[in-house]
Amino acid sequence: MGGVLAEHQHGKGRVRLGRVWREGAVHHMVEWTVSTMLESDMAHAFTTGSNKGMTATDTQKNMVYYVGKQCSSRCTIEEYATALGKKFVDEYPLVSKAKIWVEQAPWKRVMVAGQPHNHGFAQYAPATRTTYVEVSKTGPVEVTSGLKNFKVLKTTQSGYDGFLHDKYTLLGDTSDRIMATSITSTWKFTSPVPNYDAAYEAAVTAITETFYGPPDKGVFSPGVQATLYQMANAILAKVPQVGSVFFNLPNLHFLPCNPVTSKFDNDVYIATSEPHGDIEATVTRQGVQPHCKL
């Protein structure tokens, strides 16, 4: 057993936490799925079998709830992840770096009879806000935010042509098609963020304005690749603290359908999720290193 233990870490995956802040009759609620990873002086656990000094993954799970309790007033996932990461590196001498992932379930306050409900919530869409935070004993806290499962679609203002046509190609050029994708994006901050909620809303606005264009006319997309690049640039323009933006965009095809008695007339489609195109890229400001896609 002479192999070199090159890297190691240990953590707890997908710990689910509900947190309610009761402000009088009006309640605020979040549901978070938290994953942790600790880099620590624990090589001996792998190479000798001794677990001396180890922060057990069960303890890491307990800390998820403990720090949730400590957040006595409403906070963002970025603030929570930073507090949790700090707790690990401050509490445990052998831990050099804590890596924290948090996903926020899309609970929204419901409207009943036109009024916001005091304590009722619903999920209207599966878009999930995400964060990944690294806290080391030395060095700055590194925060990456994002979203996943954000399904967007437009029924026109999308085309795809000019690609290589050879004997293996069946797809024809098109100047009008449905464009649909399920957006996963992460954006890494390179300077302090005064308000993570505002930064998130600005990034989502940048994505939607760029994808759809103005409400009356929309905006033409010549391909998923070009739209991806434009959306990333829109985030860089709208959120000055962001240095690097990653997108993964599956191309969810709606295929022209010829119902038995008629021809396709831009009206009936075969909706598919598989197989799908898969298009991704990272776009950075000049001189900024791309962040890893997570």
Ligand SMILES: O=c1[nH]c(=O)c2[nH]c(=O)[nH]c2[nH]1
């Ligand atoms: O926008 C697109 N990009 C592609 O790379 C691609 N490939 C494909 O078959 N259709 C599309 N559409």
